[in-house]
Amino acid sequence: MSNRLLEIENLTTSFRIGDGYYAAVDNVSLTVNRNEVLGIVGESGSGKSALAFSIMRLHNRAKIEGKINLEDTDLVKASTNELNKLRGDSLSMIFQDPLTALNPLMEIGAQIGETLVLHRPQMSKKQRYDRVIELLNLVGIPRPEHVYQQYPHELSGGMRQRVVIAIAIANKPQLLIADEPTTALDVTIQAQILDLIHKLKEEMDAGIILITHDLGVVAEMADRVAVMYAGEIVEVAEVHTLFENPLHPYTRSLLNSVPTEGQDKLHVIQGIVPSLKNLPRTGCRFAARIPWIDESAHEENPVLHEVSPGHYVRCTCHSKFYFPEEGKEGEANGAS
Numbered sequence: 001m002s003n004r005l006l007e008i009e010n011l012t013t014s015f016r017i018g019d020g021y022y023a024a025v026d027n028v029s030l031t032v033n034r035n036e037v038l039g040i041v042g043e044s045g046s047g048k049s050a051l052a053f054s055i056m057r058l059h060n061r062a063k064i065e066g067k068i069n070l071e072d073t074d075l076v077k078a079s080t081n082e083l084n085k086l087r088g089d090s091l092s093m094i095f096q097d098p099l100t101a102l103n104p105l106m107e108i109g110a111q112i113g114e115t116l117v118l119h120r121p122q123m124s125k126k127q128r129y130d131r132v133i134e135l136l137n138l139v140g141i142p143r144p145e146h147v148y149q150q151y152p153h154e155l156s157g158g159m160r161q162r163v164v165i166a167i168a169i170a171n172k173p174q175l176l177i178a179d180e181p182t183t184a185l186d187v188t189i190q191a192q193i194l195d196l197i198h199k200l201k202e203e204m205d206a207g208i209i210l211i212t213h214d215l216g217v218v219a220e221m222a223d224r225v226a227v228m229y230a231g232e233i234v235e236v237a238e239v240h241t242l243f244e245n246p247l248h249p250y251t252r253s254l255l256n257s258v259p260t261e262g263q264d265k266l267h268v269i270q271g272i273v274p275s276l277k278n279l280p281r282t283g284c285r286f287a288a289r290i291p292w293i294d295e296s297a298h299e300e301n302p303v304l305h306e307v308s309p310g311h312y313v314r315c316t317c318h319s320k321f322y323f324p325e326e327g328k329e330g331e332a333n334g335a336s
Ligand SMILES: Nc1ncnc2c1ncn2[C@@H]1O[C@H](COP(=O)(O)OP(=O)(O)OP(=O)(O)O)[C@@H](O)[C@H]1O
Pocket: 015, 016, 017, 024, 042, 043, 044, 045, 046, 047, 048, 049, 050, 051, 213, 274, 275, 276
């Protein structure tokens, strides 16, 4: 059996704004293997959630082009019927905010059981109850028989997120997408939830896409990382490579803006990700945010270059990049 679980090829997801369509995910190609966590990082507005929702096919009015192959099924071409069978079964997602993901009027046990009713109709009531208790145990919820009968508002944020995870993994998904799964939680709970996701990967042999803007989370959890900027992947590498030898100016800027011991000055990335309508569609999309780099450093039509096995970086500007604070001698740091 091949280890490849998900293969995304030239995916473009565009939203209608005014009288035109604008791509929020632009020609993205990515893979995820079994028993692998692919981290996706990038600032707010870079297209991470649009990508996740495209894989789940949860966009209502977007135009989706390209291929999203989950094993033998192309999710772009799949019918609503096929998608309903897959979602909550072999394809699952943990959303950012556990409160909005849960039904406030339904007991916890029934909410978890619902996905079993839908995808495992042959289960008896007793089997279903036992499986829900097993899932509550698995996600580390104490006194599961008691929690079974509680409502979401009676649980803490961390416990609610565990319930959301229990629902997402109820049918042992092959691909689990976690979109900022710990953003709404405090730090100690964050660590527990991440630990739980890590265990699930091993136990279920699942592929996991972990979306976050937190580089600490990526360093801890991911096997490989894709860095997204303005709808495009600008760098992909194994997690150690990315942290030891980041190349793209955007990746380097993101890493440089994380406080480290002994560092007295943080690099601030000026500006923001442009809105979809104002996004430059030709040339290097990051060029406007590194104006001190000579225009000639950029490619006319930047593509991903494989600079070492499995390490891809977009645009040639990385070889001429330096931080203004460092001066030009910092130029071409680590670039090949
Ligand atoms: N339904 C939509 N209609 C129009 N534009 C959208 C829609 N959804 C997202 N966008 C736009 O697409 C771009 C990417 O948004 P997206 O939410 O994917 O970013 P993100 O990286 O996930 O950000 P965050 O970390 O804040 O969730 C943004 O410019 C956003 O405004």
